[in-house]
Amino acid sequence: MSKPQVIEEHQIRHAQKVAAVTGQNSRRDVALLLVAYGTGLTPNEIAKLLITDYLKANGEVVIESIVRAEIAFNGKERPLLWASVKVREAIDQYLEHRVAARQGINARPTAYRGLDHQGPLFLTGEGEPFTFTRRVTPSGADSYSCESLAEIYRRLHQQAGIANGNASAARRTFAVRLHRQGRNPKLIQELIGVSSLSAVKRMVESDPVRLATIVSGVI
Template sequence: MAKAPVIEDHQIRHARKVAAVTGQSKARDVALLLIAYGTGLAPNETAKLVVADYLKANGEVKVDSAVRAEISFNGKSRPLFFASANVREAIDAYLAYRVETRQGVTNHRAAYRGLDPQSPLFLAADGTPFTFTKRISSKGVTSYSCESLTEIYRRLHHQAGIQNGNASAARRTFAVRLHRQGRSLKLIQELTGVSSLTAVKKMVESDPVRLASIVSGVI
């Protein structure tokens, strides 16, 4: 199976600009793009985040958060950092839109910016929670997937002209960018929840930028 592509900065900036003027829920789509590239979350995990995962009761951003075990793709808790100013700005704009349009609000305006803390952080365009498709494998194992959110990620990349762009590309790009910064495989594993260091190595190897740099020095 071919690896997901690594999406470069100028492509992400272009996708953000296109998302901001296209679709039914522009503020949400921009926030979805940036949280994918800024945290490495899988679509199912993003769909299961709640407002309290992002906000403290006083309305401040919970910069040091966590992917709770019950929403993690591997059933294990891991760190989740809303440390990027760009990510926070996009999510805050979307939450302001939610308050304005009364999506998941409560009567307690002083807490969680007036939003229900257990409401999903991201909602479908009509203001309802994303739905999950249930599957049962041949071995009787049950799994759930948020196909609607996965499709949104495909659309956001397609409309920006990014070939083969999707949520997997965003997740791999997050790992590769950490690797370019010289971060250890162990740290990348901790932040992505990937099963092994070998799997992390496969995810970040064949970085197109590094390969181009090597070739450029041949002659």
């Protein structure tokens, strides 16, 4: 199976600009894009995020949060860092829109910026939680996926002209960009939650920019 595409910075900026002027949920869609590229979360994990995973009761952002075990794709808790100013700004603008549209609000406007702290961080265009599709695996186990959110990610990339762009590409891009910064593979493993360092290596190897740099110096 081929690896997901690595999306470059200029492509992400373009997708963000297109999302900002397309559709009726532009603030949410911009935030969704930046969360995927800024955290490496999967669609299932993003759909299960709660307001309390992002906000404190006083409205401040929980910079050092966690991917709770019950929402993590592998059932294991890992760090979730809302350290990027760009990501926080996008989420904050979306949450302002939610309050104005009265989507998932609470009766205490001074707590959690007026939002229901037990509700999802991201909602559908109709202001409802994302739903999950149940499937039975070949082994007979139940598997649930948020197909509607995965489709949103495909649409956001398609409308920006990014071939084969999707949430998996965003997740690999997150890992590859950390690798380009010279981050320790163990740190990358911890942030994306993969099972081993060899899994990190498979994800970041064959980086197209690194290969181009090597070839450019041949002659």
